[in-house]
Amino acid sequence: MECSSNPTPLLLCHPPLDNLDKEKSTVDTNGSVDRVIAFDPSALRHQRKIPAAFIWPSIDAASTDDDGLAVPAVDLSGFAGGDAAATARAAAQVRAACGAHGFFHVIGHGVDACLARDALSCMAGFFALPRARKLRGRGRGSRSAGSAMWGYAGAHAERFTCMLPWKETLSFGYRELGGDRGVVDYFTSNLGEEFESMGWIYQKYCKAMKDLSLTVMELLAVSLGVERSHYRDFFEDSSSIMRLNYYPPCQEPELTLGTGPHCDPTALTILHQDDVGGLEVFADGRWRPVRPVDGALVVNIGDTFMALCNGRYKSCLHRAVVNRQQERRSLAFFLCPQEDRVVRPPSGNLGAPRLYPDFTWAEFLGFTQRQYRVDARTLQAFTEWLGQSPS
Numbered sequence: 001m002e003c004s005s006n007p008t009p010l011l012l013c014h015p016p017l018d019n020l021d022k023e024k025s026t027v028d029t030n031g032s033v034d035r036v037i038a039f040d041p042s043a044l045r046h047q048r049k050i051p052a053a054f055i056w057p058s059i060d061a062a063s064t065d066d067d068g069l070a071v072p073a074v075d076l077s078g079f080a081g082g083d084a085a086a087t088a089r090a091a092a093q094v095r096a097a098c099g100a101h102g103f104f105h106v107i108g109h110g111v112d113a114c115l116a117r118d119a120l121s122c123m124a125g126f127f128a129l130p131r132a133r134k135l136r137g138r139g140r141g142s143r144s145a146g147s148a149m150w151g152y153a154g155a156h157a158e159r160f161t162c163m164l165p166w167k168e169t170l171s172f173g174y175r176e177l178g179g180d181r182g183v184v185d186y187f188t189s190n191l192g193e194e195f196e197s198m199g200w201i202y203q204k205y206c207k208a209m210k211d212l213s214l215t216v217m218e219l220l221a222v223s224l225g226v227e228r229s230h231y232r233d234f235f236e237d238s239s240s241i242m243r244l245n246y247y248p249p250c251q252e253p254e255l256t257l258g259t260g261p262h263c264d265p266t267a268l269t270i271l272h273q274d275d276v277g278g279l280e281v282f283a284d285g286r287w288r289p290v291r292p293v294d295g296a297l298v299v300n301i302g303d304t305f306m307a308l309c310n311g312r313y314k315s316c317l318h319r320a321v322v323n324r325q326q327e328r329r330s331l332a333f334f335l336c337p338q339e340d341r342v343v344r345p346p347s348g349n350l351g352a353p354r355l356y357p358d359f360t361w362a363e364f365l366g367f368t369q370r371q372y373r374v375d376a377r378t379l380q381a382f383t384e385w386l387g388q389s390p391s
Protein backbone atom coordinates (compact mmCIF):
# COMPACT_ATOMS: atom_id res chain seq x y z
CA MET A 1 0.00 0.00 0.00
CA GLU A 2 1.53 3.31 -1.04
CA CYS A 3 0.18 6.74 -0.37
CA SER A 4 2.93 8.93 -1.70
CA SER A 5 2.01 9.34 -5.34
CA ASN A 6 0.38 12.60 -6.00
CA PRO A 7 -2.86 13.18 -7.86
CA THR A 8 -2.64 16.97 -8.17
CA PRO A 9 0.57 18.88 -7.74
CA LEU A 10 -1.18 22.20 -7.34
CA LEU A 11 -0.73 25.25 -5.21
CA LEU A 12 -3.87 27.10 -4.27
CA CYS A 13 -4.38 30.79 -5.02
CA HIS A 14 -1.39 31.90 -2.99
CA PRO A 15 1.79 33.89 -3.53
CA PRO A 16 4.71 31.84 -4.88
CA LEU A 17 7.17 30.31 -2.43
CA ASP A 18 9.97 32.68 -3.43
CA ASN A 19 7.95 35.65 -2.23
CA LEU A 20 7.90 34.31 1.29
CA ASP A 21 9.91 36.01 3.91
CA LYS A 22 11.41 33.65 6.45
CA GLU A 23 11.28 36.32 9.13
CA LYS A 24 7.55 36.38 8.84
CA SER A 25 7.10 32.66 8.95
CA THR A 26 6.25 32.52 12.61
CA VAL A 27 3.61 35.19 12.62
CA ASP A 28 0.01 34.30 12.61
CA THR A 29 -1.47 36.01 9.64
CA ASN A 30 -1.99 34.80 6.14
CA GLY A 31 -1.62 37.74 3.72
CA SER A 32 -5.31 37.94 3.24
CA VAL A 33 -7.01 38.15 -0.13
CA ASP A 34 -10.13 39.94 -1.25
CA ARG A 35 -13.21 38.29 0.02
CA VAL A 36 -15.11 36.77 -2.87
CA ILE A 37 -18.04 35.15 -1.20
CA ALA A 38 -19.83 34.87 2.10
CA PHE A 39 -20.57 31.21 2.65
CA ASP A 40 -24.13 31.06 3.83
CA PRO A 41 -25.46 27.54 3.26
CA SER A 42 -29.03 28.53 4.08
CA ALA A 43 -28.98 31.03 1.18
CA LEU A 44 -26.90 28.87 -1.18
CA ARG A 45 -29.34 26.00 -0.72
CA HIS A 46 -31.84 27.78 -2.97
CA GLN A 47 -29.45 28.13 -5.90
CA ARG A 48 -29.42 25.43 -8.57
CA LYS A 49 -25.67 25.74 -9.16
CA ILE A 50 -22.84 26.29 -6.74
CA PRO A 51 -20.76 29.48 -7.14
CA ALA A 52 -17.70 29.10 -9.38
CA ALA A 53 -15.36 29.76 -6.45
CA PHE A 54 -16.32 26.35 -5.03
CA ILE A 55 -15.54 24.38 -8.16
CA TRP A 56 -12.47 22.15 -8.00
CA PRO A 57 -10.58 20.73 -10.99
CA SER A 58 -12.34 17.54 -12.07
CA ILE A 59 -9.26 15.50 -11.28
CA ASP A 60 -9.73 16.40 -7.62
CA ALA A 61 -13.44 16.21 -7.17
CA ALA A 62 -15.68 13.14 -7.00
CA SER A 63 -13.37 10.40 -8.24
CA THR A 64 -14.16 8.13 -5.34
CA ASP A 65 -13.52 4.47 -5.71
CA ASP A 66 -15.91 2.40 -3.62
CA ASP A 67 -13.11 0.26 -2.31
CA GLY A 68 -12.79 1.29 1.35
CA LEU A 69 -9.34 1.72 2.85
CA ALA A 70 -8.29 -1.19 5.06
CA VAL A 71 -7.70 0.43 8.41
CA PRO A 72 -7.03 -1.78 11.41
CA ALA A 73 -9.14 -1.37 14.55
CA VAL A 74 -6.47 -1.05 17.21
CA ASP A 75 -7.80 -1.97 20.65
CA LEU A 76 -6.06 0.22 23.20
CA SER A 77 -7.58 -1.34 26.32
CA GLY A 78 -5.01 -4.14 26.66
CA PHE A 79 -2.12 -1.82 25.87
CA ALA A 80 -3.27 0.74 28.43
CA GLY A 81 -3.73 -2.06 30.99
CA GLY A 82 -0.15 -3.30 30.49
CA ASP A 83 -1.04 -6.59 28.80
CA ALA A 84 2.10 -7.69 26.90
CA ALA A 85 0.35 -9.76 24.23
CA ALA A 86 -2.21 -7.02 23.56
CA THR A 87 0.60 -4.48 23.35
CA ALA A 88 2.53 -6.57 20.83
CA ARG A 89 -0.63 -7.00 18.74
CA ALA A 90 -1.51 -3.29 18.84
CA ALA A 91 2.08 -2.27 18.02
CA ALA A 92 2.16 -4.62 15.03
CA GLN A 93 -1.13 -3.23 13.70
CA VAL A 94 0.07 0.35 14.09
CA ARG A 95 3.44 -0.45 12.47
CA ALA A 96 1.76 -1.96 9.43
CA ALA A 97 -0.81 0.82 9.01
CA CYS A 98 1.61 3.69 9.59
CA GLY A 99 4.26 2.22 7.31
CA ALA A 100 1.65 2.02 4.55
CA HIS A 101 -0.66 5.02 4.80
CA GLY A 102 -0.70 6.37 8.36
CA PHE A 103 -4.42 5.80 9.13
CA PHE A 104 -5.93 3.50 11.75
CA HIS A 105 -8.99 3.26 13.97
CA VAL A 106 -8.75 3.11 17.74
CA ILE A 107 -11.29 1.25 19.85
CA GLY A 108 -11.23 0.51 23.57
CA HIS A 109 -9.86 4.05 23.84
CA GLY A 110 -11.63 4.94 27.09
CA VAL A 111 -13.18 8.19 25.82
CA ASP A 112 -16.56 8.59 27.47
CA ALA A 113 -19.20 7.70 24.86
CA CYS A 114 -21.63 10.37 26.11
CA LEU A 115 -18.96 13.04 25.91
CA ALA A 116 -18.03 11.97 22.37
CA ARG A 117 -21.69 11.98 21.34
CA ASP A 118 -22.37 15.38 22.95
CA ALA A 119 -19.29 16.93 21.35
CA LEU A 120 -20.51 15.87 17.92
CA SER A 121 -24.14 16.82 18.44
CA CYS A 122 -23.81 20.16 20.22
CA MET A 123 -21.91 21.78 17.36
CA ALA A 124 -25.21 21.81 15.45
CA GLY A 125 -26.39 24.59 17.78
CA PHE A 126 -23.46 26.76 16.81
CA PHE A 127 -23.55 26.26 13.04
CA ALA A 128 -27.32 26.90 12.96
CA LEU A 129 -26.78 30.44 14.30
CA PRO A 130 -27.16 33.43 11.95
CA ARG A 131 -23.93 34.18 10.12
CA ALA A 132 -23.32 37.47 11.92
CA ARG A 133 -23.50 35.66 15.24
CA LYS A 134 -21.14 32.92 14.11
CA LEU A 135 -18.64 35.54 13.02
CA ARG A 136 -18.34 36.62 16.65
CA GLY A 137 -16.51 33.34 17.08
CA ARG A 138 -13.63 34.74 14.99
CA GLY A 139 -11.65 34.96 18.19
CA ARG A 140 -9.66 37.76 19.71
CA GLY A 141 -6.88 38.33 22.11
CA SER A 142 -4.35 35.60 21.51
CA ARG A 143 -1.14 36.38 19.63
CA SER A 144 0.17 32.84 19.70
CA ALA A 145 1.25 31.13 16.49
CA GLY A 146 -1.79 29.99 14.55
CA SER A 147 -4.26 32.22 16.34
CA ALA A 148 -5.26 33.76 12.98
CA MET A 149 -6.80 30.37 12.34
CA TRP A 150 -8.95 30.51 15.48
CA GLY A 151 -12.65 31.04 15.34
CA TYR A 152 -15.40 30.65 12.80
CA ALA A 153 -14.68 30.35 9.08
CA GLY A 154 -17.22 29.95 6.29
CA ALA A 155 -15.48 28.14 3.43
CA HIS A 156 -12.23 29.96 4.33
CA ALA A 157 -13.52 32.65 1.97
CA GLU A 158 -11.60 35.30 3.85
CA ARG A 159 -8.33 33.43 3.13
CA PHE A 160 -8.71 31.96 -0.34
CA THR A 161 -10.22 33.13 -3.61
CA CYS A 162 -10.88 29.90 -5.46
CA MET A 163 -11.31 26.16 -4.88
CA LEU A 164 -13.14 27.00 -1.68
CA PRO A 165 -14.08 24.10 0.60
CA TRP A 166 -17.79 23.39 1.09
CA LYS A 167 -17.65 23.63 4.87
CA GLU A 168 -17.87 25.81 7.90
CA THR A 169 -15.41 25.43 10.73
CA LEU A 170 -14.91 26.57 14.30
CA SER A 171 -11.32 26.27 15.49
CA PHE A 172 -9.63 27.02 18.79
CA GLY A 173 -6.42 26.22 20.57
CA TYR A 174 -6.04 23.75 23.41
CA ARG A 175 -3.34 23.77 25.97
CA GLU A 176 -3.38 22.09 29.36
CA LEU A 177 -2.76 24.89 31.80
CA GLY A 178 -3.44 25.37 35.48
CA GLY A 179 -7.14 26.01 36.05
CA ASP A 180 -7.98 24.25 32.82
CA ARG A 181 -10.83 26.39 31.56
CA GLY A 182 -9.16 27.96 28.54
CA VAL A 183 -11.70 26.51 26.12
CA VAL A 184 -14.65 27.60 28.27
CA ASP A 185 -13.18 31.10 28.40
CA TYR A 186 -12.75 31.10 24.64
CA PHE A 187 -16.45 30.26 24.17
CA THR A 188 -17.80 32.72 26.71
CA SER A 189 -15.57 35.64 25.75
CA ASN A 190 -16.06 35.26 22.00
CA LEU A 191 -19.58 33.89 21.74
CA GLY A 192 -21.27 34.91 24.94
CA GLU A 193 -22.01 33.58 28.42
CA GLU A 194 -24.79 31.37 27.03
CA PHE A 195 -22.06 29.26 25.39
CA GLU A 196 -20.52 28.26 28.70
CA SER A 197 -22.01 24.77 28.80
CA MET A 198 -20.92 24.12 25.22
CA GLY A 199 -17.47 25.39 26.22
CA TRP A 200 -17.33 22.82 29.02
CA ILE A 201 -18.16 20.01 26.62
CA TYR A 202 -15.21 20.94 24.41
CA GLN A 203 -12.99 21.61 27.42
CA LYS A 204 -13.57 18.03 28.55
CA TYR A 205 -13.43 16.64 25.03
CA CYS A 206 -10.04 18.31 24.36
CA LYS A 207 -8.68 16.91 27.64
CA ALA A 208 -9.87 13.43 26.62
CA MET A 209 -8.24 13.86 23.19
CA LYS A 210 -4.98 15.06 24.70
CA ASP A 211 -4.87 12.06 27.06
CA LEU A 212 -5.70 9.71 24.22
CA SER A 213 -3.06 11.22 21.95
CA LEU A 214 -0.41 10.71 24.63
CA THR A 215 -1.44 7.07 24.91
CA VAL A 216 -1.17 6.74 21.13
CA MET A 217 2.25 8.43 21.30
CA GLU A 218 3.39 5.71 23.71
CA LEU A 219 2.11 3.03 21.39
CA LEU A 220 3.84 4.67 18.42
CA ALA A 221 7.10 4.70 20.40
CA VAL A 222 6.74 1.02 21.27
CA SER A 223 5.94 0.19 17.66
CA LEU A 224 9.06 2.05 16.46
CA GLY A 225 11.35 0.54 19.09
CA VAL A 226 11.89 3.96 20.67
CA GLU A 227 11.96 4.44 24.44
CA ARG A 228 8.30 4.18 25.48
CA SER A 229 7.93 7.61 27.06
CA HIS A 230 9.94 9.52 24.43
CA TYR A 231 7.08 10.98 22.38
CA ARG A 232 4.71 11.20 25.34
CA ASP A 233 7.22 13.43 27.13
CA PHE A 234 7.72 15.50 23.96
CA PHE A 235 3.99 16.22 23.70
CA GLU A 236 3.23 16.62 27.40
CA ASP A 237 3.23 20.43 27.01
CA SER A 238 1.68 20.37 23.54
CA SER A 239 -0.39 23.23 22.19
CA SER A 240 -3.01 21.64 20.01
CA ILE A 241 -5.80 22.70 17.69
CA MET A 242 -9.42 21.64 17.99
CA ARG A 243 -11.60 22.02 14.92
CA LEU A 244 -15.34 21.50 14.47
CA ASN A 245 -16.18 20.77 10.82
CA TYR A 246 -19.69 21.23 9.48
CA TYR A 247 -20.30 20.11 5.89
CA PRO A 248 -23.72 21.21 4.61
CA PRO A 249 -25.44 19.17 1.88
CA CYS A 250 -24.39 20.34 -1.57
CA GLN A 251 -26.46 20.52 -4.77
CA GLU A 252 -23.42 19.69 -6.95
CA PRO A 253 -21.20 17.52 -4.74
CA GLU A 254 -19.29 16.10 -7.71
CA LEU A 255 -17.87 19.56 -8.48
CA THR A 256 -16.53 20.51 -5.08
CA LEU A 257 -14.86 19.20 -1.91
CA GLY A 258 -15.58 19.62 1.79
CA THR A 259 -11.88 19.63 2.64
CA GLY A 260 -9.37 19.71 -0.19
CA PRO A 261 -6.56 17.15 -0.55
CA HIS A 262 -3.89 17.70 2.07
CA CYS A 263 -1.53 16.10 4.51
CA ASP A 264 -2.02 17.27 8.07
CA PRO A 265 1.05 19.35 8.94
CA THR A 266 0.42 18.59 12.62
CA ALA A 267 1.78 15.58 14.53
CA LEU A 268 -1.26 13.39 15.07
CA THR A 269 -4.93 13.84 14.24
CA ILE A 270 -7.81 12.20 16.08
CA LEU A 271 -10.96 12.46 14.01
CA HIS A 272 -14.42 11.76 15.31
CA GLN A 273 -16.73 11.56 12.31
CA ASP A 274 -20.46 11.06 12.36
CA ASP A 275 -22.08 8.15 10.52
CA VAL A 276 -22.47 9.93 7.15
CA GLY A 277 -19.02 9.26 5.73
CA GLY A 278 -16.90 11.51 3.52
CA LEU A 279 -13.28 11.06 4.62
CA GLU A 280 -11.11 9.67 1.82
CA VAL A 281 -7.43 8.72 1.68
CA PHE A 282 -5.29 8.67 -1.44
CA ALA A 283 -3.74 5.21 -1.33
CA ASP A 284 -2.53 2.92 -4.09
CA GLY A 285 -3.23 5.60 -6.68
CA ARG A 286 -6.88 6.20 -5.85
CA TRP A 287 -9.19 7.88 -3.38
CA ARG A 288 -10.51 5.38 -0.86
CA PRO A 289 -13.16 6.06 1.78
CA VAL A 290 -12.50 5.51 5.46
CA ARG A 291 -15.94 4.34 6.48
CA PRO A 292 -17.27 5.42 9.87
CA VAL A 293 -17.19 2.68 12.53
CA ASP A 294 -19.45 3.19 15.51
CA GLY A 295 -17.45 3.95 18.65
CA ALA A 296 -14.11 4.09 16.80
CA LEU A 297 -11.98 7.19 16.32
CA VAL A 298 -9.80 7.71 13.26
CA VAL A 299 -6.14 8.41 13.98
CA ASN A 300 -3.69 9.61 11.38
CA ILE A 301 -0.03 10.53 11.31
CA GLY A 302 0.75 14.13 10.34
CA ASP A 303 3.86 15.64 8.75
CA THR A 304 5.35 16.65 12.09
CA PHE A 305 5.30 13.08 13.38
CA MET A 306 6.69 11.91 10.05
CA ALA A 307 9.67 14.19 10.78
CA LEU A 308 9.85 12.98 14.40
CA CYS A 309 10.26 9.39 13.22
CA ASN A 310 12.56 10.25 10.31
CA GLY A 311 10.03 9.21 7.71
CA ARG A 312 9.36 5.71 9.05
CA TYR A 313 5.67 6.44 9.32
CA LYS A 314 3.68 8.14 6.58
CA SER A 315 1.60 11.27 6.59
CA CYS A 316 -0.84 10.55 3.82
CA LEU A 317 -2.91 12.71 1.49
CA HIS A 318 -6.59 12.83 2.41
CA ARG A 319 -9.71 14.93 1.83
CA ALA A 320 -13.41 15.08 2.69
CA VAL A 321 -16.15 14.86 0.08
CA VAL A 322 -19.67 16.20 0.49
CA ASN A 323 -22.99 14.81 -0.66
CA ARG A 324 -26.37 15.93 -1.94
CA GLN A 325 -28.60 14.64 0.85
CA GLN A 326 -27.01 14.87 4.23
CA GLU A 327 -25.09 17.31 6.31
CA ARG A 328 -21.97 15.85 7.88
CA ARG A 329 -20.07 16.70 11.04
CA SER A 330 -16.60 15.82 12.18
CA LEU A 331 -14.35 16.83 15.06
CA ALA A 332 -10.63 17.00 14.45
CA PHE A 333 -8.14 17.22 17.31
CA PHE A 334 -4.70 18.09 15.95
CA LEU A 335 -1.88 17.32 18.37
CA CYS A 336 0.93 19.86 17.89
CA PRO A 337 4.22 20.38 19.71
CA GLN A 338 4.66 23.36 21.96
CA GLU A 339 5.55 26.20 19.52
CA ASP A 340 9.29 26.50 20.26
CA ARG A 341 10.14 22.86 20.68
CA VAL A 342 12.63 21.59 18.16
CA VAL A 343 11.22 18.80 16.00
CA ARG A 344 13.87 16.13 15.49
CA PRO A 345 13.84 12.33 15.66
CA PRO A 346 15.33 10.63 18.73
CA SER A 347 18.97 9.69 18.38
CA GLY A 348 19.47 5.97 18.03
CA ASN A 349 17.69 3.34 16.07
CA LEU A 350 15.63 5.54 13.72
CA GLY A 351 18.80 5.89 11.78
CA ALA A 352 20.61 8.21 9.47
CA PRO A 353 20.60 9.96 7.17
CA ARG A 354 18.19 12.53 8.50
CA LEU A 355 15.37 13.14 6.02
CA TYR A 356 14.31 16.50 7.45
CA PRO A 357 16.17 19.33 9.18
CA ASP A 358 15.37 20.56 12.68
CA PHE A 359 12.44 22.95 12.78
CA THR A 360 9.94 24.32 15.25
CA TRP A 361 6.16 23.93 15.04
CA ALA A 362 5.78 27.73 15.00
CA GLU A 363 7.91 27.88 11.84
CA PHE A 364 6.04 25.06 10.14
CA LEU A 365 2.62 26.36 11.14
CA GLY A 366 3.52 29.81 9.81
CA PHE A 367 4.56 28.20 6.52
CA THR A 368 1.33 26.21 6.18
CA GLN A 369 -0.76 29.31 6.83
CA ARG A 370 0.79 30.97 3.80
CA GLN A 371 1.06 27.92 1.63
CA TYR A 372 -1.84 25.56 1.48
CA ARG A 373 -0.61 22.86 -0.82
CA VAL A 374 -3.17 20.56 -2.38
CA ASP A 375 -0.63 17.80 -2.62
CA ALA A 376 1.48 15.60 -0.42
CA ARG A 377 4.59 17.79 -0.53
CA THR A 378 4.02 20.33 2.23
CA LEU A 379 6.78 19.03 4.50
CA GLN A 380 9.14 18.60 1.55
CA ALA A 381 8.43 22.14 0.32
CA PHE A 382 8.92 23.52 3.84
CA THR A 383 12.22 21.66 4.15
CA GLU A 384 13.44 23.07 0.84
CA TRP A 385 12.29 26.55 1.79
CA LEU A 386 14.11 26.34 5.14
CA GLY A 387 17.24 25.27 3.30
CA GLN A 388 17.01 28.24 0.95
CA SER A 389 16.30 30.85 3.57
CA PRO A 390 19.02 32.73 5.39
CA SER A 391 19.25 31.46 8.98
Ligand SMILES: C=C1C[C@]23C[C@H]1CC[C@H]2[C@]1(C)CCC[C@@](C)(C(=O)O)[C@H]1[C@@H]3C(=O)O
Pocket residue numbers: 149156165241259260261262263264265266334365368369372
Ligand atom coordinates in the same frame (compact mmCIF):
# COMPACT_ATOMS: atom_id res chain seq x y z
C1 LIG B 1 -2.55 23.42 11.01
C2 LIG B 1 -3.67 23.24 10.33
C3 LIG B 1 -4.01 23.93 9.07
C4 LIG B 1 -5.31 23.27 8.65
C5 LIG B 1 -5.93 22.98 9.99
C6 LIG B 1 -4.77 22.36 10.74
C7 LIG B 1 -4.50 20.97 10.17
C8 LIG B 1 -4.93 20.76 8.73
C9 LIG B 1 -4.97 22.02 7.85
C10 LIG B 1 -6.04 21.98 6.70
C11 LIG B 1 -7.31 21.26 7.17
C12 LIG B 1 -5.55 21.31 5.43
C13 LIG B 1 -6.55 21.55 4.28
C14 LIG B 1 -6.71 23.03 4.02
C15 LIG B 1 -7.18 23.82 5.23
C16 LIG B 1 -7.09 25.30 4.89
C17 LIG B 1 -8.67 23.54 5.48
O1 LIG B 1 -9.39 23.15 4.53
O2 LIG B 1 -9.17 23.76 6.57
C18 LIG B 1 -6.20 23.48 6.40
C19 LIG B 1 -6.30 24.06 7.78
C20 LIG B 1 -6.11 25.55 7.86
O3 LIG B 1 -5.10 26.12 7.40
O4 LIG B 1 -6.99 26.18 8.49
Ligand SMILES: O=C(O)CCC(=O)C(=O)O
Pocket residue numbers: 243245259264271273278279280318319320330332
Ligand atom coordinates in the same frame (compact mmCIF):
# COMPACT_ATOMS: atom_id res chain seq x y z
O1 LIG C 1 -13.76 15.93 8.06
C1 LIG C 1 -13.00 15.05 7.69
O2 LIG C 1 -13.37 13.90 7.46
C2 LIG C 1 -11.53 15.32 7.48
C3 LIG C 1 -11.10 16.70 7.87
C4 LIG C 1 -9.61 16.84 7.79
O3 LIG C 1 -8.92 16.08 7.16
C5 LIG C 1 -8.99 17.96 8.49
O4 LIG C 1 -9.70 18.82 9.06
O5 LIG C 1 -7.73 17.98 8.52
Ligand SMILES: [Fe+2]
Pocket residue numbers: 262263264269318
Ligand atom coordinates in the same frame (compact mmCIF):
# COMPACT_ATOMS: atom_id res chain seq x y z
FE1 LIG D 1 -6.77 16.42 7.61
